[in-house]
Amino acid sequence: MTTETEAAAQQADAFMAGKRKADDTAFMLTRVLAEMGIKVGERDSWPQMMGRASLSGEPSLYLGTVPLPTARKLIDALVHAESAKRRQP
Structure with missing residues (x-):
């Protein structure tokens, strides 16, 4: 492979890894919101809501x-959760 091809492949791999991570986070946030x-x-x-990279x-x-x-x-x-967190010793 040429260096340009290798660089493009690495960039594509980085993009896909970032997209996967963002999609996983979107999925988890969707579950929490549900x-x-x-x-x-x-x-x-x-x-x-969608994951991007x-x-x-x-x-x-x-x-x-968001309405x-x-x-x-x-x-x-979030305010309730932070208040509960601060009340704990």
Whole structure:
């Protein structure tokens, strides 16, 4: 293989690894939200979420547009969890 071909193959591998990691994270977040009664894929709850990766392989999540009631529910849960965490000795 030429160095250009090797570099392209490495870049593709990095991208796929990042995409896999982002997809796994999106899946886990979807499961956590489902436990809270928030359903990803429903227009009134959480319309869209997907894993993405840059060409360098850096994973990220696209969370889409989240309706305000869903955002408030998530904020309340996070505030409650942080309060409980701080109360523990």
